[in-house]
Amino acid sequence: MTFSLELKDRFASEFLGKDPKNELWKDAGSALENLISGKGKGSDFLGWVRYPQRLLSSELDRIVSEAERIRSQSETVVLIGIGGSYLGAKAVIDATKPHFFRPKIGSPEIIYAGHHLDGRYHSELLKYLETREFSINVISKSGTTTEPALAFRLLWNLAKKKYGDRASQRVIATTDSAKGALRKMSEVLGFSTFSIPDDVGGRYSVSTPVGLVPIAIAGIDVRTFAAGFRDAADHLLSKTSPEENLSCRYAVLRNRFYREGRKIEVLSNFTPSLSTLTEWWKQLYGESEGKDGKGIFPAGVNLTTDLHSMGQYLQEGERNLFETVLRPEEASADPVVPADEEDLDGLNFLAGKPMREVNRQAILGTLAAHSEGNVPCIEICFPDTGPEYIGNLMYFFELACGISGSLSGVNPFDQPGVEAYKRNMFALLGKSGFEELREKLRAKGI
């Protein structure tokens, strides 16, 4: 069993007041128990807790073989989805794929659509795809979300023109097993499909076909990723004492900081391939906890890049922050700094050192500076950014999020607030059924 995460609080513990042993720890234990036994707020959306252990090898085999089929006919695959329907897969792909590679048929690039409504982007995308052998993985649990539905309409139209009768062989749809427009279209048009379990919400769905299909299409070892997820579930669900459970520890720490007035958590990384994981984490925590007038605001920075912009704020701005740092211990490849006879740049003091050593000292220097500047820093350490450890990390965060939401008394598995902009947008675009709201918005001069 591989579960290789460590949580270090050496740059955090001095900021904590008295350890509320009997409150938060007890509540975290109950929250964990509820997640394990399928109780508590939002209990009809707890399918993700054991999904990694329940995933059938036959389902994984079909994912791998469908991904191979799509790879063998594509130079480019467009992943259409928004929120939980694309961020998890993008996070894993960006974390594990080489930064630079030449896409070709059999080893396609993955690009994204349907995660916003910008016309120029979609127009350039359509032009680009005219000259590429492309396929589409469209993902929408509801099957009716406007952004991905609209992007799919545009791309399907192009696929039909370009591939005629064979266009449907270029689409995989991942959606509800029975409901929604995308399921209906898939049946009528004969797309290959995968189902999203009813009891798994979007932001907790990366270990289901929502994440696994695009991860496999990207050429990542999806079995290893799924095993990393399962290993984390096996490990964390067996640690029922909250003090021994890493997800509980993280949930308790962040809530202790929150209760002491630190309303913003900054997730930082010193590894550019983890920047999308930060976006996934922001969605997971923001959508799960930001409700009922409560919630830690999840922010993210990419370092050392942002030390030259946000670094000033982190060091000396308002002290309502705490920081959590993602720390893979090893870089898979690592140039050594060459010596230079003339040393015009003055960098010979680094000669012979691997880049990772320079980055490691930058991390320690930053943590020391931030904690001296009154920002507590939690470290999450793991061996490297391979798919098994990213699987470990994502399950750890999901479980911690379920626990953390319960600690602040919210339902971490719904997102009622997301509807507000949609209603206004539909009213402004003249969708039928929204006439009254349209009048109200008009009256406000909108």
Ligand code: PA5
């Ligand atoms: O976490 C969530 O539930 C949301 O972010 C959804 O994933 C997002 O709104 C997309 O929904 P759908 O998959 O129904 O298109």
